[in-house]
Amino acid sequence: MKHLQLFETYSDAEDVATELDNWIDANSDYISAYSLEDKVRELIGDEGEISVEEETIEDKGGMQYGENWNTNVITIKLNGKDLVKVCTKSDGRYAYGACSNMFRDLPQDKKVGDYAGVRFYFDRTLL
Numbered sequence: 742m743k744h745l746q747l748f749e750t751y752s753d754a755e756d757v758a759t760e761l762d763n764w765i766d767a768n769s770d771y772i773s774a775y776s777l778e779d780k781v782r783e784l785i786g787d788e789g790e791i792s793v794e795e796e797t798i799e800d801k802g803g804m805q806y807g808e809n810w811n812t813n814v815i816t817i818k819l820n821g822k823d824l825v826k827v828c829t830k831s832d833g834r835y836a837y838g839a840c841s842n843m844f845r846d847l848p849q850d851k852k853v854g855d856y857a858g859v860r861f862y863f864d865r866t867l868l
Contacts, residue, residue, distance in 0.1 A: 761781070798812045810831070
């Protein structure tokens with residue numbers, strides 16, 4: 742008989758990458774720096790010091806339409822090094838296109854992607 746497991750265990754960087762990808766997909770309507778930081782803390786536990794930074798990349802293209810086209814980049818750092826970066830639009834929605842453009846030329850161990858592009862930055866070497 743199979744027993745229910747109350748908590749998932751994430752044994753390696755690929756497990757963490759997969760779970761983060763699923764979480765981003767499920768929360769794509771609104772991702773805040775705080776919620777992403779909480780998810781990373783949940784996944785990696787007490788592996789080190791976690792901090793968060795947010796940067797806004799301005800895009801004045803929408804001004805003529807009265808729209809905000811800025812991109813926010815949420816960076817989760819582990820012991821001072823970039824572990825996860827996710828791009829969102831000005832309203833907090835996940836920005837797949839911005840992630841694909843920003844992270845496409847990185848080595849494979851620094852990104853999570855699908856057949857069409859890069860979903861987000863993730864440095865597997867830190868875990």
